[in-house]
Amino acid sequence: MATITLNHKTTSHGAGGRIAHLFAAVAEWNRERLRRQNLAGELAGMSEAELHDLGISKADFPAIIDGTFRR
Numbered sequence: 001m002a003t004i005t006l007n008h009k010t011t012s013h014g015a016g017g018r019i020a021h022l023f024a025a026v027a028e029w030n031r032e033r034l035r036r037q038n039l040a041g042e043l044a045g046m047s048e049a050e051l052h053d054l055g056i057s058k059a060d061f062p063a064i065i066d067g068t069f070r071r
Contacts, residue, residue, distance in 0.1 A: 036065050 043061050051057055055071065056064065063069035 039065050 040061065043064065046054075056069075060069055
């Protein structure tokens with residue numbers, strides 16, 4: 001699950017700067033969501049033999065997608 005984090009110490013001033021920062025945070029969240037979705041699709045398309053060759057199983061998918069997978 002992705003989390004949007006807003007840094008309140010923006011270099012821009014006023015409401016316009018805060019709105020620009022919000023849009024940047026939403027854009028980054030969307031890029032991460034798409035990256036995770038693409039990775040999940042790529043992993044789901046692999047055969048059991050391919051997963052075995054890589055030393056992973058379907059149970060490892062969440063950790064791989066989250067970037068926390070360790071062998």
